[in-house]
Amino acid sequence: MTVEVLDLDRLDCRFVDHRWRFAEERSVEIGRHWEERRRRNPTLYDGRVLLACQVECAIDDDRARVLRMSLFETRFSHFLAWREFGWPDETVYNCFSMPAARSRDGAYLLGEMGPSHSYAGRLYFPCGTPDPSDIVAGGRVDLFGSLVRELAEETGLDAAQARPAPGWTAVFDRQFVACVKRLDFDASAQALLTGVRAFLARESAPELADAHMFAGPETLADPRLPGFMVAYLSRTLGGADEIPLSAG
Structure with a gap:
């Protein structure tokens, strides 16, 4: 398959009501799947999440490149089964925002998902994954706010201490739509990593098992990287806009 990477000026995300027939028609199968996943990982929580039922790239009247998304609420067990x-x-997409936290010497911070993560x-x-707390005034879904919250919860880093790059980069990888905002921190890679690892050590139940800094194209061969991460890092570290991947 091909992963596509696009530069955008802004996101326009709205909350909508949506009847998800997959969740209705396969409810029994979804329930059995959730029971099995909980048996293997009792820490999984069936909270509410937001998925997208419409995703559209457009040029606005001001010539801005905009990604418009309509998001609806469902249960995590439904999302996981899907x-x-x-x-x-x-027709449904997993749309989420990601902070590309970059050190002043050009390395990117990556988190290694902990054992409780799916x-x-x-x-x-x-x-x-965005959730109902990201719905703000006027039915807008604040993916930048989601990004700020997740960065703080998982790493202890304060996005206010960084310089956000203009616009967004969207990575489309089948049903994944990763909306990436680069955040430039005035700290070395070693200082960022030391600070995040100290934060993880203080947490009683950290979401991340570890943190790593990636700075060169040789890191892209790491099998723990999903396709959309390889696509973004390939581009920002000197790759192409479209990265051909194996179907697996």
């Missing part, structure tokens, strides 16, 4: 059943409903062991920018 993902692990192989995305049977391709993607334990994988490497990502600190992030999470």
Whole structure:
């Protein structure tokens, strides 16, 4: 498959009511799947999350490149089953925001997902699936606010201490839509890493198992990186806009 990377000027995310037929029609199968996943990982929590039922790239009247998304509320167990059943409903997307925290010497901070995570062991920018707390005035979904919260909760870093790059980078990888905002910190890679690892050591139940700094293209071969992370890092570390990946 091909992963596409696009530069955007802004996001326009709205909360909508949506009847998800997948969740209704396969409710029994979803329930059994959740029971099995909970048996293997009792820390999983069936909270509410937001998924997208519409995603559209557009040029606005001011010539800005905009990603418009309509997001609806569902349960995490429904989302997890949809993902692990192989995305049977391709009209729905997992849209989320990610902070690309970069040190002053050009390295990027990645978190290693902890054992309680549904993607334990994988490497990502600190992030999470948006939830109803990200719905703000006027029915807007604040993905920048979601990014700030997840960065603080997972790493202890304060986004206010960084310089945000203008615009966003969206990575489309089948049903994943990762919206990345680069945050430039005035700290060395070693200082960022030391601070995040100290934060994790203080937490009684940290979300991350560890943190790592990635600075060169040789790091892209790490098998713990999902396709959308490889695509973004390849581009920012000197790769192409479209990265051909194996179907696996």
